[in-house]
Amino acid sequence: MPEKNQVYTAEITGLTSEGSGVCRIDGMAVFVPQTAVGDICGVKIVKVLKSYAFGKAEEILTPSPDRIEDNCPVYKKCGGCLLRHISYEAECRTKEGIVRDAFERIGGLFPEFDEFIGAESTERYRNKAQYPLAVRDGRAVCGFYAPRSHRVIPVEDCALQPEIFSDILQTVLDYINVKKLSVYSEETNTGIIRHIYLRRGAHSGQIMVCIVVRKDISRQLSALCRLLSEKYSDINSIIMNINPDNTNVILGDRCITLWGSDTISDTMCGNNVEISPLSFYQVNTVQAERLYAKALEYAAPGSSETIADLYCGAGTIGLSMAKQAAKIVGVEIIPQAVENAKENALRNGITNAEFHCGDAGEVFGKLRRQGCKPDIIVVDPPRKGCSSETVDIISEAAPKKIVMISCNPATAARDAKLLSERGYSVDKVCGVDLFPRTGHVECVVLLSRQKS
Numbered sequence: 129m130p131e132k133n134q135v136y137t138a139e140i141t142g143l144t145s146e147g148s149g150v151c152r153i154d155g156m157a158v159f160v161p162q163t164a165v166g167d168i169c170g171v172k173i174v175k176v177l178k179s180y181a182f183g184k185a186e187e188i189l190t191p192s193p194d195r196i197e198d199n200c201p202v203y204k205k206c207g208g209c210l211l212r213h214i215s216y217e218a219e220c221r222t223k224e225g226i227v228r229d230a231f232e233r234i235g236g237l238f239p240e241f242d243e244f245i246g247a248e249s250t251e252r253y254r255n256k257a258q259y260p261l262a263v264r265d266g267r268a269v270c271g272f273y274a275p276r277s278h279r280v281i282p283v284e285d286c287a288l289q290p291e292i293f294s295d296i297l298q299t300v301l302d303y304i305n306v307k308k309l310s311v312y313s314e315e316t317n318t319g320i321i322r323h324i325y326l327r328r329g330a331h332s333g334q335i336m337v338c339i340v341v342r343k344d345i346s347r348q349l350s351a352l353c354r355l356l357s358e359k360y361s362d363i364n365s366i367i368m369n370i371n372p373d374n375t376n377v378i379l380g381d382r383c384i385t386l387w388g389s390d391t392i393s394d395t396m397c398g399n400n401v402e403i404s405p406l407s408f409y410q411v412n413t414v415q416a417e418r419l420y421a422k423a424l425e426y427a428a429p430g431s432s433e434t435i436a437d438l439y440c441g442a443g444t445i446g447l448s449m450a451k452q453a454a455k456i457v458g459v460e461i462i463p464q465a466v467e468n469a470k471e472n473a474l475r476n477g478i479t480n481a482e483f484h485c486g487d488a489g490e491v492f493g494k495l496r497r498q499g500c501k502p503d504i505i506v507v508d509p510p511r512k513g514c515s516s517e518t519v520d521i522i523s524e525a526a527p528k529k530i531v532m533i534s535c536n537p538a539t540a541a542r543d544a545k546l547l548s549e550r551g552y553s554v555d556k557v558c559g560v561d562l563f564p565r566t567g568h569v570e571c572v573v574l575l576s577r578q579k580s
């Protein structure tokens with residue numbers, strides 16, 4: 129067993145989904161952040177647990193051929209990116225392995241794996257940023273959290289975000305500092321301004337600025353609205369979101385439009401869509417379009433078929449399939465997203481789609497009892513996956529195909545396994561990189577009903 133504070137020479141042989149290198153020392157798995165497969169390094173043991181340990185790379189003795197310069201001044205401190213120190217090719221290889229491993233090891237499933245869909249653009253691809261605020265030397269700053277903490281690492285320009293975000297951020301921060309507006313503290317639950325949240329339509333260029341506050345300070349923000357709307361012609365919506373709770377959830381339920389429109393518009397898979405601040409919208413539009421195209425290829429709906437789009441957000445997936453199908457039935461829990469979905473159908477002249485608000489399992493269960501019988505079910509749940517009740521309701525509906533989309537291959541594999549025990553074969557899986565340079569990866573899964 130490795131000993132704490134001892135330094136061992138070891139070769140990194142794997143990379144975890146959290147972007148940590150793994151080596152074996154005295155038969156034990158040791159996780160070593162910021163290393164690459166093939167690195168031979170001096171590893172100092174920092175913590176030993178029952179069956180694994182954590183180490184720190186004291187020295188890279190022989191660098192891996194995958195290593196590159198990380199080109200970000202805050203990379204080693206900020207928790208956003210985890211894979212900037214390896215080539216993008218190595219990142220895709222790693223992520224493809226993470227997806228495959230999840231299905232084979234967690235799920236005990238051996239589907240066909242389609243070619244991994246890497247991104248063409250690995251920088252400035254995000255359309256959304258949520259910057260927490262903090263106070264440093266008496267001034268408001270903002271940035272991103274350090275790994276596994278809520279300590280703010282000030283960031284002037286994040287390479288994953290559109291360049292204009294840094295400029296807008298600085299304008300908002302200067303305003304906060306000049307007006308001496310107070311910054312929220314999670315520790316004491318005092319202060320007002322919690323986050324600056326920016327969103328930009330990748331195709332439309334329209335920008336939403338959302339100031340997340342603990343209580344209504346619309347009067348103190350009126351001059352900021354003037355300043356922003358005069359300075360940036362692409363800003364078309366300025367919102368104040370009120371989150372009064374002592375929580376680490378970023379957004380509260382209440383949004384007040386301070387200037388411009390309540391939503392921004394963008395194009396997704398050829399559809400013109402509106403997005404509210406509270407609605408989910410994939411952060412990498414270009415890769416989301418490729419993901420949805422793969423989902424459509426897997427669904428391959430016939431013109432007489434009904435598709436249920438569960439966890440549908442603003443309806444983007446279902447609407448991208450509407451022309452090929454007879455009917456789309458979407459279910460989503462956030463009311464503003466359901467409103468967006470209905471409006472998005474209208475905007476695009478889509479008359480064969482309906483959207484319902486509530487828990488996916490509960491509402492879909494009710495719709496089934498009322499006679500809804502989809503041929504295909506698309507599910508795109510949050511990271512934690514579907515509840516087992518929802519898996520049961522989906523399998524009881526017995527669609528001929530299920531297309532599962534997930535940003536968490538581990539829960540996707542778990543849910544696919546549950547479905548495989550309920551009469552479905554897991555036919556195909558495709559990894560899609562929506563989050564280059566970070567540890568996250570998306571996947572899409574095709575399941576089909578086995579003939580009994």
Ligand SMILES: C[S@@+](CC[C@H](N)C(=O)[O-])C[C@H]1O[C@@H](n2cnc3c(N)ncnc32)[C@H](O)[C@@H]1O
Pocket residue numbers: 407408409410438439440441442443444445459460461462465486487488489508509510511
């Ligand atoms: C990963 S997003 C997918 C959204 C949409 N399919 C898309 O691609 O834009 C997951 C969605 O599930 C919604 N959601 C979370 N829990 C839910 C539940 N229990 N029932 C229905 N929707 C839920 C979230 O609000 C979010 O819109």
